[in-house]
Amino acid sequence: MISLEAEQRLQRSRKLAILLDGAWGIPNTPWRFGIDSLLGLLPVAGDLASALLGLIIVWQAHRLKAPRFLKLRMLGNIGLDFLIGCIPIIGDIADVAFRKNIRNADLLEAWLKK
Template sequence: MTDSEIELRLRRSRQLATLLDGAWLIPGTSWRFGIDALLGLLPVAGDLLSALLGLGIIWQAHKLSAPRSLQLKMLGYIALDFLLGSVPVIGDIADVAFRKNIRNADLLETWVARRNKK
């Protein structure tokens, strides 16, 4: 895989993470939220759709041949957020505070950076 293909996959992951977790700023705060928080307002279906969209970042990790352990950790963040989302109010707060997609994009970028140092 070429450097430009790797960079494209990382950019797609970051864009998706930003859209899902940090597209808009809550006025008067430093807190950001995205489509994930809005979807979380829809009981069950919203959390399921949010989890499915978050799998896009794991797909990029898979295409970059990230280790299975990293992909499982990323999947764990999605699963945890899905479980938290099933709890009214707590799930809505978790969508804004936990930011699973930003975490997953960070994990992927860190793994690629470490791999490139070797």
């Protein structure tokens, strides 16, 4: 059973992940994008801002006393997205496809439900 605090932190993380990675859909496609994809259009600075916003979910995991390996995996997702995001055009496509924030929220949820 997940505590009330954990459930609230998970819900905040999930809402942020959806805002960053999947707030809007492209009509007639399964593709969704969010603020993260829009920030990625700004070379390097946008990817840095996106990475910093993604750290909020890692912070929620830290506050819930998540194990180090989980937080490192989440940081790895952010780092990989940042590195790929710095590559013109490919990085913009990766922002839509990789969805690091939703991945990290899923990792947090899976850990909490164990």
